[in-house]
Amino acid sequence: ELKVEQNPLFLSMQEGKNYTIYCNYSTTSDRLYWYRQDPGKSLESLFVLLSNGAVKQEGRLMASLDTKARLSTLHITAAVHDLSATYFCAVDDFGNEKLTFGTGTRLTIIP
């Protein structure tokens, strides 16, 4: 069974700082997705990573995928308050027709 782990679970950081969220998964997959969720709201798709070495950037967020290490990272550059949210990675459970989600990382940006 595919397991997806994120760390840290909670992250409180100051505005202007950089940090990285890690997503590890347990079985072979070359497709990984990052989502953002604001409290009580829906999940918004951020990045779609479809191959080993894929890197995507949008504003202050950059995501990468290393399928050999079964690891994806979400890097936050010069954090701003608007980035406060919970971030989920989700791995395509190949052949099982579902995405398996990580535990989520609740990010709080402190002014």
Next chain:
Amino acid sequence: DSGVTQTPKHLITATGQRVTLRCSPRSGDLSVYWYQQSLDQGLQFLIQYYNGEERAKGNILERFSAQQFPDLHSELNLSSLELGDSALYFCASSEGGGWNTGELFFGEGSRLTVL
């Protein structure tokens, strides 16, 4: 707006009751997924349908059932409700049909409170 529509947005009911949650997928998407989000369990996959057929099943309780209709909308039925069923229920859709799930587009969710 993802294009996925869920109703109702909020639902309060009593233990032992039955409720139905409804989902309309994005135009053109054939696959519908149901996920449950509770505080202590994170996002749990319940069940998936593709073009009217059940294709994948997760940790869905026997008290819960779902179906996808010919017009591709889906319903999740929850019966004999317990306090622990209180959660946010999300529907998501994708094009579907291949080995890979693909990007999922989520609805706004239905928040169920069981008293």
